[in-house]
Amino acid sequence: MMTKFIFNTCGAQHGESHHAPDHCEICEDDRQYVGWEGQKWTTHEELAEHHEQRIEIEEDLLAIGIKPAFAIDQRAFLLPTDVGNILWESVSLVAQEAIDAINKCGGLDRIIISHPHFYSSMGVWSDAFGGVEILIHEADKQWVQRPHPSINFWSGDDLALSDSVTLIRAGGTWVKLEYFDRNHYAENETQLDTNTQPTFVEVLKRTLPEQEVLATEAEQLYEV
Numbered sequence: 224m225m226t227k228f229i230f231n232t233c234g235a236q237h238g239e240s241h242h243a244p245d246h247c248e249i250c251e252d253d254r255q256y257v258g259w260e261g262q263k264w265t266t267h268e269e270l271a272e273h274h275e276q277r278i279e280i281e282e283d284l285l286a287i288g289i290k291p292a293f294a295i296d297q298r299a300f301l302l303p304t305d306v307g308n309i310l311w312e313s314v315s316l317v318a319q320e321a322i323d324a325i326n327k328c329g330g331l332d333r334i335i336i337s338h339p340h341f342y343s344s345m346g347v348w349s350d351a352f353g354g355v356e357i358l359i360h361e362a363d364k365q366w367v368q369r370p371h372p373s374i375n376f377w378s379g380d381d382l383a384l385s386d387s388v389t390l391i392r393a394g395g396t397w398v399k400l401e402y403f404d405r406n407h408y409a410e411n412e413t414q415l416d417t418n419t420q421p422t423f424v425e426v427l428k429r430t431l432p433e434q435e436v437l438a439t440e441a442e443q444l445y446e447v
């Protein structure tokens with residue numbers, strides 16, 4: 224039977240195959256570690272049997288994770304913007320509970336991924352919302368393990384989705400999002416200096432757990 228295997232270490236769902244792949248390209252990148260238990264594979268169905276969606280509100284944003292923790296304990300955030308609701312990052316499990324929670328917040332318009340460690344089950348997320356666009360920088364194309372018709376690769380150093388939302392290629396395999404909230408700016412004008420715009424960055428830093436091996440890298444790149 225053809226199966227889309229998910230790798231336990233990074234949580235990335237792979238394209239269809241009869242047998243579990245020999246290795247995960249993302250994890251074989253030498254900046255990533257291979258878990259001490261060696262490489263193990265699961266499927267979305269199997270994951271759903273033993274895990275639940277972890278749904279929280281953090282900084283007024285819907286945060287979606289998996290419990291008990293899976294892979295590198297990634298989380299995704301729903302960002303309400305003037306270009307619609309953006310799912311920033313994704314996780315390996317897509318449960319009905321999370322779909323309902325997102326729909327209660329007005330649905331999903333677009334998925335944006337900052338790094339291959341968040342590709343996880345992005346294709347399943349897109350399908351759950353009628354095939355919404357997934358935006359990934361073209362430089363990271365080689366890391367996509369499950370090609371999906373909704374993936375759009377963007378190029379260049381930045382991509383403005385509106386006057387408020389800009390994607391920035393942050394170096395290495397990272398992309399960051401800059402969010403300029405005009406309402407917030409109007410209310411807080413006096414507190415701002417030229418280099419400090421209200422952004423989602425503080426929140427986005429927390430999409431990786433503090434203790435995670437990539438946290439330092441994320442910390443540097445997401446530094447405000």
Ligand SMILES: [Zn+2]
Pocket residue numbers: 230232233234235247248249250251
């Ligand atoms: Zn991997």
